[in-house]
Amino acid sequence: METFLGIDYPTLWFLVVGLLFSGYAILEGFDYGAGAWHLFFRKDLSRRIAINAIGPLWDANQVWLIIGAGALFAGFPVMYATMLSSMYVPFMLFLMFLVLRSSAIKFRSAEEMKWWRKTWDIVYFISNVSISFLLGVVLANILQGIEIGENHSYKGGLFFSFLSPYAVMVGLTTLALFMTQGAIFLLLKTEGRLHARLTFLLKKGMIFFIVSFSVMTLYTLIFVQGVTEKFKEHPEYFALPILAFLAIANVPRLVSKKKYGNALIFSSLTMAFLLMLVAFQLYPVLLPSTINPDYSVTIYNAASSQKSLGIMLTIVVIGSPLLAGYFLFLYKTFHGKVKLDDTSY
Amino acid sequence: MDVEILARIQFAFTIAFHYIYPPLSIGLGLIMVFMEGMYLKTGNKQYEILTRFWLKIFAITFGIGVATGIIMEFEFGTNWSVYSRYVGDIFGSALAAEGLFAFGLESAFLGILLFGWNRVSPKVHFISTIGVFLGSMFSAVWIVVANSWQQTPAGYHIVGEGFNARAEVTDFWAMVFNPSSVDRIIHVWQGAFLAGAFLVLSVHAYYLLKGRYIEISKKAFKIALALATIVSLTQLLSGHRSAEVVAEHQPAKLAAMEGHYEESGSADLYLFGWVNDKTQEVTGLKIPGGLSFMIDQDFEAPVTGLNAFQKEDRPGQVNAVFQFYHIMISIGMLLIALTLYASYLWWKGGLFEKKWLLKIFAFSVLLPQIANQVGWFTAEMGRQPWIVYGHLRTDEGFSQEVSSNQILFSLILFLVVYTILFLLFIYSVNKKIKHGPYDEAKNPDEFLKYV
Numbered sequence: 075m076e077t078f079l080g081i082d083y084p085t086l087w088f089l090v091v092g093l094l095f096s097g098y099a100i101l102e103g104f105d106y107g108a109g110a111w112h113l114f115f116r117k118d119l120s121r122r123i124a125i126n127a128i129g130p131l132w133d134a135n136q137v138w139l140i141i142g143a144g145a146l147f148a149g150f151p152v153m154y155a156t157m158l159s160s161m162y163v164p165f166m167l168f169l170m171f172l173v174l175r176s177s178a179i180k181f182r183s184a185e186e187m188k189w190w191r192k193t194w195d196i197v198y199f200i201s202n203v204s205i206s207f208l209l210g211v212v213l214a215n216i217l218q219g220i221e222i223g224e225n226h227s228y229k230g231g232l233f234f235s236f237l238s239p240y241a242v243m244v245g246l247t248t249l250a251l252f253m254t255q256g257a258i259f260l261l262l263k264t265e266g267r268l269h270a271r272l273t274f275l276l277k278k279g280m281i282f283f284i285v286s287f288s289v290m291t292l293y294t295l296i297f298v299q300g301v302t303e304k305f306k307e308h309p310e311y312f313a314l315p316i317l318a319f320l321a322i323a324n325v326p327r328l329v330s331k332k333k334y335g336n337a338l339i340f341s342s343l344t345m346a347f348l349l350m351l352v353a354f355q356l357y358p359v360l361l362p363s364t365i366n367p368d369y370s371v372t373i374y375n376a377a378s379s380q381k382s383l384g385i386m387l388t389i390v391v392i393g394s395p396l397l398a399g400y401f402l403f404l405y406k407t408f409h410g411k412v413k414l415d416d417t418s419y
Numbered sequence: 420m421d422v423e424i425l426a427r428i429q430f431a432f433t434i435a436f437h438y439i440y441p442p443l444s445i446g447l448g449l450i451m452v453f454m455e456g457m458y459l460k461t462g463n464k465q466y467e468i469l470t471r472f473w474l475k476i477f478a479i480t481f482g483i484g485v486a487t488g489i490i491m492e493f494e495f496g497t498n499w500s501v502y503s504r505y506v507g508d509i510f511g512s513a514l515a516a517e518g519l520f521a522f523g524l525e526s527a528f529l530g531i532l533l534f535g536w537n538r539v540s541p542k543v544h545f546i547s548t549i550g551v552f553l554g555s556m557f558s559a560v561w562i563v564v565a566n567s568w569q570q571t572p573a574g575y576h577i578v579g580e581g582f583n584a585r586a587e588v589t590d591f592w593a594m595v596f597n598p599s600s601v602d603r604i605i606h607v608w609q610g611a612f613l614a615g616a617f618l619v620l621s622v623h624a625y626y627l628l629k630g631r632y633i634e635i636s637k638k639a640f641k642i643a644l645a646l647a648t649i650v651s652l653t654q655l656l657s658g659h660r661s662a663e664v665v666a667e668h669q670p671a672k673l674a675a676m677e678g679h680y681e682e683s684g685s686a687d688l689y690l691f692g693w694v695n696d697k698t699q700e701v702t703g704l705k706i707p708g709g710l711s712f713m714i715d716q717d718f719e720a721p722v723t724g725l726n727a728f729q730k731e732d733r734p735g736q737v738n739a740v741f742q743f744y745h746i747m748i749s750i751g752m753l754l755i756a757l758t759l760y761a762s763y764l765w766w767k768g769g770l771f772e773k774k775w776l777l778k779i780f781a782f783s784v785l786l787p788q789i790a791n792q793v794g795w796f797t798a799e800m801g802r803q804p805w806i807v808y809g810h811l812r813t814d815e816g817f818s819q820e821v822s823s824n825q826i827l828f829s830l831i832l833f834l835v836v837y838t839i840l841f842l843l844f845i846y847s848v849n850k851k852i853k854h855g856p857y858d859e860a861k862n863p864d865e866f867l868k869y870v
Binding site: 129130131133134136137139140141143144145147148149150151152154155156157158159160162163165166169170172173174176177179180181184225226227228229232378379381382385386389390393394396397400401403404407408415417418 | 493498499507511534585820
């Protein structure tokens, strides 16, 4: 098998996909998180500012999902096909909420009528909450495994089988983490009374996160098989949950010092550490089978050919500096507090 | 209903709906590049007003295009899992390239294009407009490459057997430049330019008829007319080249397009007609030997007909393919006639005096849209029964583990959400058009103080 720096191609691609989904979680994390606070803002003006804070950015942030899914399809077609066809209903709901969310952003400001804005506000709020929750549910099912039989064919239930207590907990934790991230981002972009309100809301968000995270961790350690074994083999990876905890613990301190940019970096780090933990838990498996470990989808039985992976790694090497350049330019252009003008939503 | 049919209906519905928007974005993108370029070059504020106005409509088409496009990306996996495993090695790299090179470019610059007027210099804004336009052009490239590979596979070999069989890349560039991709990309781009150009023509014809925004409408109309005339003419060339490739690589599709059954004989070219699949006869107006002439420049040249293929190896819906193809061709011819005549009047002077012509233009927006849709229906239904031509059948490609009830559930969801989305689209575009580029109560120069 071909390697680069001693790492085989499927593993490299596993890292690429992981990096892309981490980027997605961090960037869309604050977009979805900001949206999940939407109904907590009372005035129409506050809601407009909150939407316009992500206004020029969310379309670009969403590209990380598109590229991530494309990378999964390209590098691990078996994983892409098996995961999506197995979790059909959760993914269809996820997609539908994505469409509704974009529609709400685009059409909310089209009319001044109260009922119009209120309807879109509710649609927007529900979509953001549901998207965050569903992402967590999908992640939990990937960690726990699903009923995959021979030839990658799914044998399990349609929807409610994906909503195990563990999945619900991971879903809530994801929502809480996104809401924390979203509140910090909005603190960075707002001023005045909305800013004060957000400081208050962020505290609630942090508590929500710490409670759901602790409950989920306890549950994982006690009930989810395989977790403790993997740590016994590699105790050094215990650093990851500890780092995640330290990173999130640093956020309230930075917020009280009004260093919102740094706070955002640290809550992003939390996400990155948690996703590394996920990667560590899984590798080299991508989607465990609960029927028979032989049926699990792994980076080796799901991977594209060496040739194809080589081509795609070249594409990534050429493409990522370009992408980084675009993003730097975009974020530099819209740096600073939100100012509404006639082009705003 | 069975799973395969439902999966096909859902895919057809979601892709057809999606395809209303990206062509508009590509076409409007090009026109906006031109308008904003003229503004930078001449300093004439009227071009700035036009750019800002069309940008508002562009924002809506682009937004719906992205939202409905994400669904397409996931639908390969949800509903066509066997197909996805089969083509992932090939399709995947095109999709990855699309994401990194095209979507990254367009989405990052979109933010600056829409909200950056007061934050960047006019030049940087213009660069952003070009960035978004190029991004949308590139995204068309990669997705058409992937689709063309399904029509005329190249640069691959098949590995494994039965369930584990799949296509793997052997030559990346041969895969990208497979026999049909270049002609089809150009054809798709041109279709997109026409969609955008005719929207602009339609809206400004409407303003001219109503006596509103006369000055700027004449400017915009001329820009769009020049583009529409050139493109509708050159569309003939890329269309013809595409047909030649179909003749060479997908003879069954070509035969279905003209309802040609005879195993190997001179083939006719129909202006219009009706195919009876049972009697294998076509009733309609034809040029005898026309298809033979088009392919081989010889009225007698034999063309492979549908009967040269086993019943299970050729398209099932011959009349549908025939009709869709002929609607596309008829609209293409109509657009050529319309734009040539209008250009002639423009050259002679008096283009804007013919009310009836402006009225036709006001409704003409639908024509390229219909042509784009039926063109794709011809291409995709003509490819049947194959999902990857000659290798994988459509009835082998769908997700076996998804039940018909699940697809019914998602299909109904799509129907409801997309209907609402479509109504919102029509409503808000209509509102923006009615409202117009600026408040007419004040004159344009007065208006500019406020922007």
